[in-house]
Amino acid sequence: MLDEDVTRIPNYGIFKLIFYLTSLGRIFGALGQTWCGKYYKEEHWGKSRTPYGSFQRGEDPLGPLFAFQCVPRMQFYVEGDDCASSVSVLVDTLTTMTPLRHASPLPFPVASITLSMTLRLLPRRQPFTLTCSAELESDSSANEMLVTSSPLFYLPSPTSGSATSIDRKTGALMTRAMNGTFQAVFPIGFYTDFGGYLAGNLSILDEIRSQGFNTVHPVPPFDNMTAFNAILDRMEDLGLYLISYQDSESVSAQVKSLKHRKNLLLWYTADEPDGPGDPLTATRAAYDLIHELDGYHPVSIALNCADHFFEDYVSGADIILPDVYMIGNNVTFSTKYNTPCTKDFGCCGCDDCEGRFEDVSKRLDEARNRLRILGWDKTKFIWAVTQAFGGEEFWSRPPTGREWLVQVLLSINHGARGIMPWIDPTPIDIKQYASTLAKLLPDLVPYFFDGEGSFTHITHGTVDVGIWTSGPRALVLATNMDTHASTFPLPYGEIKRGILWLLREGVSLHSTSALAFEPLGSAILILSHSEEVLKTVTLEHDEL
Known part of the structure; x- marks a missing residue:
């Protein structure tokens, strides 16, 4: 029988791996409510309420x-x-003192292996289950056995439309063209207003494409379906990917009408469900329904809270987009609700924030760490919603172009593999910086998604640096989070063969072995640690 097909992997010394293919069940969650679990209105001030729904890390092991x-x-x-x-x-094995949900108190050695197996299956919509057994071989006692499993999808070729899978080794979205070839995509594009912007002028899409963006995320309500379909048609013509926002009340009809679009990248089912406290089963229910109706595209959600039923909401997503809006707002007193904001009270537009750029990196790091504890770090991935608005509600002003760029480079350095700013229309200087970055992506993607390369993260004072090494070259993304000048010593010491500057905003060479940063300065550059001579090139944002 198909479900009994077994592929055995040879003994690799410390353990043996056995793969089984079986069928898969489903998981459902619980229920919750309120804005990040806190009172926030003036009439509630003074009432005591402990926030609920916080992430349960677990006790440290003995x-x-x-x-x-x-x-x-x-x-x-x-x-x-x-x-x-x-x-x-x-296949990942790790000895750790972190209370990972999928960990067992067994003293296994550390190893990391990628294996291949021949697929002797017929494609089908229902998942198989890949079951792996790790056997600890011991000369003095009985062998220990540990078993884990994961769904394996081998789908029939779609009869129309697109397919988007995720490369779990690199976090890359892999989009499948109609000719059957896949390409890696780093999505960059704005949440984009529909009724007051896109619906009135189709040529806006041509401008978006010319600015280098590859994705558009139209924001509902879509109250003019003639205009909406014309927009989607034009996006297909231009090669702009679509992120489709699903109304929770009509998911089925929307998925059926859009799943055949050739440029559909992924689904988006929930915008900040953790804020008002949507039912905890909602995201998973939408996920299961979309998988049943489509199954060829990932599902995404945006989260607003620092820590409110993370596990429940994230159970219904492949891609999580934290939105951290910390620029131009008072994070200790709500100008909208006229109340203080503390750990257990208030809403200031940026939950549990300090009003620093580190709020962005902290939120992304916490999300990735929670995924790791849950055992979901190989199956769920983080993007970033950067702030590109202001002058309304909690925010007295929008970010400057430099401030927006700091958010983005910081997000990428801390694991974001897609950038979706909120919202377009956006100030001109933000759009200029965003366009510059979008046009650089063809040079960056080979480093981000090199499965054989390495990544190093460094924080040097207020300078945050990500280094992707691929062969003899290294891509460096560096940004100064402070409003004071700073420096960063280059990882390969003295520069003798030049720097390939891809983007330089308020950054210069300090002697021949360090970068000097102006306040909120940022740079993207390529270094070589071989005999290769790099041509020195500078692309400034106002040249594009």
Whole structure:
């Protein structure tokens, strides 16, 4: 029988791996309510209420734990793909003192392996289950066995439309063209107003494409379906990817009408459900329904709260977009509700924020760490919603172009693999900086998504740096989070062969071995640690 098909992997010394393919069940959550679990209106001031729904990290273990994960490298495989006949499997083992949900108190050695197995299956819509067994071989006692499983999707080739899978090793979205080839995509594009902007002028899409953006996320309500369909048609013509916002009351009808679009990138089912406290089952229910109706595109949600039922809402998403809006607002007193904002009271537009750029990196780091504890770090990924608005509600002003760029580079350095600013129309200087970055993506993507490369993160004072090394070259994203000048020593010491500057905003060479940053300065550059001579090139944002 198909479900009994077994592929055995040879003994790799410390453990043996056995793969089984079976069917899969479903998981559902619980229920919750209110804005991040806190009172926030003036009439509630003085009432005591402990915020609820915080993430349960678990107790620290008494001894080392062994964490064992085994997942298909791709979110799904499609019949006819180049890689479908040989499935890569990501196998991670880790000895840790962190209370990971999937860890056991076994003193296994540390190892990380990527294996391939031949797929002897017929494609189908229902998932198989990949089951991996790790066996600890011991000369003095009985062998120990640990088992973990993960769904494996091998889908029939779609009869129309697109397919978007996720490369779980790199976090890249892999979009499938109608000719069957896949390409890696780093999505960059704005949430974009529909009724007051896009609906009135189709040429806006041409301008967006010429500015280098590859994605548009139209924001409802879509009260003019003639204009909406014309927009989607034009996006297809221009090669702009679509992120489709699903109304919770009509998910079925919307998915059926849009899943055949050739430029559909992914679904978006919930915008800040953790704020007002949507039912905890809502995101998972929408996820399961969309998978049943489509199954060829990931599902995303945006989260607003620092810590409110994270596990429940995220259970219904493949991609999580934290939105951290800390520029131009008073994070200790709500100008909208005329109340203080504390750990257990208030809403200031940026939950549990300090009004610093570190709020962005902290939120992304916390989300990634929670995914790791839950055992979801190989199957769910983080993007960023950067602030590109102001002058309303809590925010007295929008970010400057430099401030927007700091948010973006900080987000990428802390794991974001897609950038979706809120909202377009946006100030001109933000759009200029965003366009510059978008046009640079073809040079950056090979570093971000090099499965054999390495990544190093460094914080040097107020300078945040990400370094992607691929072969003899290293891509460097560096940004100064402070309103004071700073410096950063370059990782390869004295520069003798030049720097390939891709973007330089308030950054210069300090001697020949360090970068000097103006307040809120940022740079993207390529260094070489070989005999290769790099041509020195500078692209400033106002040249594009």
